[in-house]
Amino acid sequence: MKQNSMLAMILAGGRGSRLHDLTNKVAKPAVGYGGKYRIIDFPLSNCANSGIDVVGILTQYESVLLNSYVSGGSKWGLDSRDSGVFVLPPREKADSELDVYRGTADAISQNIDFVDSYDPEYILILSGDHIYKMNYSKMLNAHKENNADATIAVLEVPMKEASRFGIMNTDPETGRIVEFEEKPAQPKSNLASMGIYIFTWKLLRKMLLADMKNENSSHDFGKDVIPAMLNDGKRLFAYKFKGYWKDVGTIDSLWEANMDLLDKKNGLELDDRTWTIYTEDAPATPQYVSSTGSVKRAYVTQGCVIEGDVRNSVLFTGAEVKAGAKVVDSVLMSGVVVEEGAVVQRALVADGVKIGAQAVVGDPDSEHIELIAKNVKG
């Protein structure tokens, strides 16, 4: 059997309530993005491309669709003899009551037996709701070179926004973390934690067992485990990430992340065959632009039929724009139909929604993007 030196655990339990109706039925990591993807395709593809074979997915909120989506792992090639994607909802165990995951750290604590069964040297903790490409094996190399106990991926954010993030204050020479501040009013650095951690498993295991017993702990990596490690004088290092990274927490930011794809150099380069983002391939017919259609500055996937006018927009699998309809600055999710003569502007239209003939939705001058989650009558 191949040695699984690093196991990945993806935290995918969050509801993402600021995405409103989009996450009524599905967890945030299963929300669609970029025409044919779901957000969780990014960490999973990154794992597959980084040579990680075993991935655990910690689910909690509305996990049925997410479970069936990730199960088997074949979409990301994680289905060979020694690899796999495992969905890990809270379980009832012989020695403990069934309990929800009380925090990010607790989700791992409750699955120590799962991790132990693979006997990994390192464990990679990821968030299931970020869009980015990253080679985790390079981060592991840095972790080993630093002889670190924990390595935390950080992103340089504009100083004026730093107070919105968990900020790492580091020794500029070595990158060793000296202090961690959650949303500091007066930030001393602009290195924001991306919620991506590599731990040496033996040590983390010990810390988690202690944390489980600590009644004052909120069982969170950022709030409890990392500060405890710093207190104990452990070796924590920051790993600087450069490139596209987006936390799509709101309708506006989800829309923006989609619009980013319309630029030639968008930083995400989904067409880069050396780091493919894998996803489900739904049976769909080839996309078709009819003699009445027009498409400019758009990202369009298979199954779409365009008979109307599409500009500055992203169309997901099977979206249809009928003759005389106009779609501008918008995102049409899977199976959306925009009937004859309808106009959609600055809107994000949820899966399967129908916009009736001649209807007008969204406002070109609005500050926020309108979410259309229910059928609109013509």
Add this chain to the structure above:
Amino acid sequence: MVRALGIISFSESNVWVEGMESFRSIAAFPFLGRYRVVDFPISNMSNSGIDRIQVYIRRKPQSLVQHLGTGRHYNINSKSGYLRMMFASSTEENDYYNTDIRTYMEFIDHIKNTSNTHVVIAPGYMIYQQDYAAMLNAHIESGADISVLYHAVDNAKDAYQNCYCVNLNRQKGVKSFELNSGTAKNRNIFMDTYVMSKAMFLDLLDEAQKLSSMYTLRMIINAKCDELDIRGVAHKGFFAPITDFKSYYDANLSVNREKIAETLFKQSWPIYTRTNDSCPAQYFESAEVKGSFIANGSVVEGTVIDSVVGRDCKIKPGAVVRNAVLLDNVTIGEGVHIEGQVVDKNAQVIHMKEIIADPEHPGYIKRNDVV
């Protein structure tokens, strides 16, 4: 319910697609930028509940093997069913000897030793949608020895040049098969599709061997039209046999998206294919696209009219593509104007600023070529 064995056949020796077939078998030809021709017969079988499928391959297997792989994407249970590739292992200099029957005989154990009572044989070089379960039930109901599929056309003078026709009597009994001579407009084009019992199939193979080592399945059945009860079953909807270069070009460009929605791309009848993990297609400000199929991974900055663009193609600014079929990963350079062409995989049209042919006589740009 009877459980039929599915057989995907290769064409007779009169079929050859100039240019493209040097690189891959017709079954592996791309269709509408997304599919391979073989996806249609296999999906038809899979959707009809046929879960043991043998694909017979005569030459240039690489492309087809890569596409079929484990067959998992065709929605077949991989334990109780299978998708198997059967390679013709020996070939004679004289192509008349390289018949379908010769290859069936090579694998006769694989055909005999299945619990299947019937066979459905469909060509790996024709595109159409058909419910074989319905055809099989009707066949059993009718008590006929063999049922064959045909498509009535009114343009047999100009098209279907390498196809056979079925001559029917009034009761839809098949009197004979003959090569389309192009002398009549209205003909019943034979769709090289058969339904029969496995016992009948094995008898025919035996008999063909005894009569002539150059006989194909169609030939032996033709010779037995008087003896056997052979029924023609009419097919309606989209039908595109790929039997020469022109028919491949026409098959891609004759597709009327509005019309075929119900006859080839039914919601209840998915056509499965292998994903190649391309990202969505990207259209830029300068893109002008009309009446065209565009596959994922393509980047469109130029003009595309009445064409099919395969995966990962690049249409540069100022380029004009009209009445053309682009296979995968083709580049049409800045200011290049192409019309009436089939551009094979990986070709780059950069230096030639104008390559124009009449759609009646389309041109072929070679695979991997830079022009």
